[in-house]
Amino acid sequence: MPSFAPHTEEEIEQMLTDLGMSSLEELYASIPSALVRTEPLSLPSDLSEIEVLEQFSRFGRDNSAVRSSLVSFAGAGAYDHDLSAAARHLGSQSAFVTAYTPYQPEVAQGVLQALFEFQTMVARLFGLPIANASLYDGAASLVEAVNMAVGFTKQRRVIVSNGVNPSYREALATFGTGTHLEIEHLDLEADDSTNFGSGSADHAGAAAVIVAYPNYFGAIEHLEEARALADSERALLIVVADPIALGLLRSPGTLGADIVVGEGQSLGIPLSFGGPYLGLFAARAEYVRLMPGRLVGETRDLEGRRSFVTTLRTREQDIRREKATSNVCTNQTLMAIQAAIHMAWLGKRGFQLLARRNYDGAHYLASRLSEIGLVPSTRNFFREFTVRTFGSATDLQHRMLQHGFLAGVVPPGLDDRLVLAVTEARTRTEIDSFVDSLAKELR
């Protein structure tokens, strides 16, 4: 008997006897015998917890790309920020980790209040009045935003800047086959910012104009131009925003965005090889009944005490079924709570300072790289920027790995460029060494 289930042999016997059965197999009498396996699964037999742990430690050691052994300048939607110990500690409390979706609010005030606070922080960050309690990741948030825009405008045409993360655009295309999206793209200028005049000029009406802020290549977009295009198309403006950038830059909501989405990984969540991350989603208040995902609202209990509850549930799939605003059920609550704690740990001033450190680091690297002839495409960038390499960027990246550096990310289909990110976790020494190594490789 594995140690996982509590039952003793004797108890199993007794329970079966209580049921008038003589074996566990009998429990499956309702399954046609042809479907009941007589052979065990062709999988290894059980391991002790320590052996499993050692196995996974070996997996870990087989990844040379950990912070302690590889200095990373990779970003492109996932950033190597320093994590706060407090958020890690508080987010790993079993009361949060092992709870279910707060369907019984009387015993779920912890999760509910933490999510209410999270919603408030996201709304303030994005400059919009309401936010939901999280979606799967940045890409999912974008897909849901487009679905919402389609639902609101009854249009299926969406205009997407090529500055939006290629993975997000791919996910949008994937899900767009189901929702019959017609996706048009906006080209980029030489400075990596979107050319808002590059789409079809007939202004036929669209569900949404989508732009990233800053974009995948690092450029800070001109949102007023995006807003103008959206207006001319009678479309919603959806902005994919980097939350850390908003410590320094004006929020998309105040610049005219109708929906702002983003990836929340930067807000205190480990790189984790890509997940679990955190989809952020905020919108204008008028869209509240079209929102995807869970919403936590404030109310009172029988005794008049302030309390919190999931609300506007009739939007959701378990009640509205095929007419739901989204099929989302599970979200990323734990990550949302952890991000909220991390944001509170950073606080108003820390968040501002952090953004500034990221800006300074990236611009310092850019200035150093300019010295060796790698000039960023734009000077309007925040913590990430793009340089053209001389020759294959993939090869260069490979060679830089031997020096102990992850030399950014090679954009899909653009093997002569590197997208480089610098967070507050990169010291000046690391940046200088990186530039020196790169100079050697390029010589």
Place this chain on the structure above:
Amino acid sequence: MPSFAPHTEEEIEQMLTDLGMSSLEELYASIPSALVRTEPLSLPSDLSEIEVLEQFSRFGRDNSAVRSSLVSFAGAGAYDHDLSAAARHLGSQSAFVTAYTPYQPEVAQGVLQALFEFQTMVARLFGLPIANASLYDGAASLVEAVNMAVGFTKQRRVIVSNGVNPSYREALATFGTGTHLEIEHLDLEADDSTNFGSGSADHAGAAAVIVAYPNYFGAIEHLEEARALADSERALLIVVADPIALGLLRSPGTLGADIVVGEGQSLGIPLSFGGPYLGLFAARAEYVRLMPGRLVGETRDLEGRRSFVTTLRTREQDIRREKATSNVCTNQTLMAIQAAIHMAWLGKRGFQLLARRNYDGAHYLASRLSEIGLVPSTRNFFREFTVRTFGSATDLQHRMLQHGFLAGVVPPGLDDRLVLAVTEARTRTEIDSFVDSLAKELR
């Protein structure tokens, strides 16, 4: 202002104003000015939490002697057992970690009940009716046991086997200068067991006879002989017991011990470079009012609910002052709770099986070593035994480090011996490789 204290500059000003003061320095007006420092401490300035963490990670990397890179056969009072994840998780809950001594039992039932359960487990393990809520470590428990025996017998002579861990004997000697102990030693036989006839034969009366079970060199002692000596000396029999061994061996209490002490590190506590560990202490019920340390007892609350409280507090220093049974105030509560959880995780059968695995591992190593001419001094051993080396054991140990092995412990002053321990954490492959490397070095 460091981030540690919450006060804002403004609040500090306001609080000072409320107090009629104009500066923080004024708070120290009662200190003679000659004693108030005007220079800052000659210490580095503050670091961020991430920088401190990185600093300590470097300290960690500078220890090559971690399990992942060094296969250890060292024991001698600290053992490399596998730890249970459950005990680690449960023991690190902040409700336990950041609580104080349970002086207000109404809000400390968690710690109190956990300690009551711990006391029960220790008492059952040692075969005695009562146990306390922990002392600092095995050595401290021995010192306290001797103090208790001295208090009970009014004798200052103690008879200590040379099989007792040398560090414990040293600590006893250290503290014995304050309590005016007269310490006599019992020699060991060639098989590393105590020669109970080797002390002075006049049976002048003693406070205690002290023997380890199994002893430092690994030999399982004949406790009935120790009991006979204690009887002839009208002394208490104090046994320093290895808790893991008691999964296989009869408990010292049932074999006549009056007080049993031991080191609880083996019970789910990390090696931790020697601390924090866990002093175990159990005794016959008649000594209850002489016990050192905290005792948790069962009682009822106002509403008749079973509850737990520290009891017999009049033994303790904060009440009885210079007449207290001990000066202990802080103990090792957190370790006691963690050990209790680990013991409960092991359970009756797991504890037995674990002991057997340790026995098997040690005897397997011994049999393999015998093949290459390193024959253990005794065959009556549990998970640890002693071999004589040909030449300096320290040199051999140094050479074995290069092979990735910690070749046991060299007993103080005996540079031709190695004390080798094998726990369940050592695989057969590791044992075989160790023997192969040792054979090469000895060739």
Place this chain on the structure above:
Amino acid sequence: AEEPTIFELSVPTRRSFSLRNSEVPSMDLSEIQSWVREEAVELPEVSERDLVAHYTRLASRNYSVDLGAYPLGSCTMKYNPKFADQVAAIDGLTNVHPLTPPEAIQGWLRLLNELEHYVCEITGMAQATLQPPAGASGELTGLLIMRAYHTSRGRKPTKVVIPDSAHGTNPASVSLAGYEAITVPSGPDGLVDLAKLRELVDEDTAGIMLTNPNTLGLFEREIREILDVIHSVDGLAYYDGANLNAIVGVARPGDMGFDIVHSNLHKTFATPHGGGGPGAGPVAVVEHLADFLPGPLPRSLDGGSSYTWVAPRRSIGRVHAFYGNAVVLARALAFMQYLGSDGLRTMSELAVLNANWLKARIADTFEVAFQQPCMHEFVVSAERLKAETGVRALDVAKALLDAGFHSPTVYFPLVVHEALMIEPTETESPQTLEAIAQALEEIVASARTDAEAVLAMPRNTPVRRLDEAMAARKPILTEDQRQ
């Protein structure tokens, strides 16, 4: 006492943060000046001490599996073994950027490849994507594969069949996949009405979505016949793995004839639910659908000595920004390795044993909806109790909170009135099942003697019943929407 919000605890210039000392010079902002914000974002300003106290107190106001039983039907709230938390904390797994070249992430690629193998063996499928971050995402992924399959064959069917007992995610996902959800009713035995299904299915049927056992906890005995109907019109059969915990090692969707399967790793494979997520919903398919899987897939080209990413030939495209909830995937694999082949089967057997035993134990307390043996969960009705005392399923659920247990699922599935849907999972002991049964008995007994008292429950919880209508009438979703 109410806990203040973190914003109410805020004091200007107070702080928790501790940032690495900057060694980088301050750089010129003039280039981006027009974008620079004037006011900092109004995040709270609290000390770390208050931050920790706040979220520790919030945690103390939340029920969780670690505190006690959670017999929440269809949610599989089993105990999550603690060693998996250590797996999830391994530095070499958590501190890895997803866009690292394969040579530097061999551990991760191997791990994911191994998990894919486990998922395929357990479901009886050929290949799998690990990208979907939750069950609903898996459903939509599977349906898009279904769509791509039909498209590849030049067909454009428009309908997907779903039983009336299905989870809401199923019809919602069908809509998002661009299909029309067609409901097939359950027969009086709670199973799909095969005759009705035959009437519904035609050339316009793209496929079917089924949970088996279904949400009533009943195994669809005629599953092969059902799927034959679908396959006869070139439809595909989608297996919703929400209830997989009933049959691991006992029966496989692949053997039943399913073409596409998702598995909720956070249910069956014990990754913690996190208050609502993260989850993971890998999708496995039969060999002839493998080319449509989202990419990239972790594959060895040299028999296992090294791994790289491979893109499926006719992939529907990516469904996650990276590779799914990777650390959740690691936890699930760890759990599978821990239980091993036999342990996985025993897990399901004991889940089914617990459900049947508890069902029998409370058969006199509530009306059991369907008499045949159940799988891992079962549904009872509080209709009689409601008629006799006015105490509804919801009230029973609330009263159970006072007894120290989480509530069962109520009012689902829709086909049973005053439904209480109970899934004890295999991790609860017979003693705990007995305690739940006794608590339910006591609630029913109380309802008969003093219904008002039951209607006023819970009383021992951090808050009592909430005014949900008030919350919905004029939603306050943020601190700033409060008047």
Place this chain on the structure above:
Amino acid sequence: AEEPTIFELSVPTRRSFSLRNSEVPSMDLSEIQSWVREEAVELPEVSERDLVAHYTRLASRNYSVDLGAYPLGSCTMKYNPKFADQVAAIDGLTNVHPLTPPEAIQGWLRLLNELEHYVCEITGMAQATLQPPAGASGELTGLLIMRAYHTSRGRKPTKVVIPDSAHGTNPASVSLAGYEAITVPSGPDGLVDLAKLRELVDEDTAGIMLTNPNTLGLFEREIREILDVIHSVDGLAYYDGANLNAIVGVARPGDMGFDIVHSNLHKTFATPHGGGGPGAGPVAVVEHLADFLPGPLPRSLDGGSSYTWVAPRRSIGRVHAFYGNAVVLARALAFMQYLGSDGLRTMSELAVLNANWLKARIADTFEVAFQQPCMHEFVVSAERLKAETGVRALDVAKALLDAGFHSPTVYFPLVVHEALMIEPTETESPQTLEAIAQALEEIVASARTDAEAVLAMPRNTPVRRLDEAMAARKPILTEDQRQ
């Protein structure tokens, strides 16, 4: 509800354990047969699920710093920053055997050496041992150094002077060091009566033990004069560091003239108290006592490029089986590095500010024992309240639990009647201090209107007041002693 004990949850053959699969052959037991036990130790047999639920529920029945304020005088229950938990979990620190040759433990040796430097700089001493695992152990270690010093000079003085306000550990340690504790009374100002001290001290005086500030929270202004008296008879002055949190960076025991100092790292340097331990109580000494320190000491022989163990020449011998509570020591060093030179001083300043402010704030509610400015803690008396209402200091302490705060220390120091000893620490905000003050005011107001209600408190705690007499009359210390 009562929580069953882990033994009551036990069911024969149930299990949590998961042991590594054995590859080693089963070995012959015959050689040790006479020792082999017949029955396994009666440890509980529970599932990991029940184990986790049990200890999670126990944790939920415990107050802690992370939940709220803990103004427990003389205990310095400050917030423990969370990053130190990560320090304490570093694999390269925790998984190291203490008896490893120095070449393989350079990180630990360097760490300990660095901590010794911090301790010495903060206390104004020359060298230190880190072995004592707690304050009381440090006291005894220091006193044995005192003894060894006198012995080395061929002297055998027998008495150690202790103020009447001292902690109980002081006289207890003095006894265990083989000395007689001689009490010097406090004057009306709460400070050592210097004249009385002069009368007491003679050639038979080995030394003095002092806490400064003392347990009344008052700084001994005449400290130099006091120590001169001691030194004039070749006595040594021992500084009990229990109250060091008041003066770090502001004043140093070494500068005051002390010869031996212990520091409770779990108080001043924020290592968590763990429900009563582990702690750490390093002892630092002036240069001429360094030879007596317990060994070994971590030292560099080549200016810091490598470290080894060195034994002091006339060491009193080891006081711990290994090197003390090493991981606690690491946490403390991490805290010191985090605060840095200035931060450490600010820490103490704000601790003193908080204490003075709260003292002033509640001066109308209780009688402040001593009017002069306090250091990090202060003592008030509930004598008037008791006389007027029958509500004692203990009752105030219990009532405060209902307000969500931990109680202050009561009935200590002994020199104040109905003492409430309050130490807010620097980590509590002014808002929290105000909330404590209001709670105390409300208790006193309640006592005047309805004393019975206050005497019946606490009501909102997991259990209410306990029958402590019953516990002591016939002690039940284990499950097996219960009838």
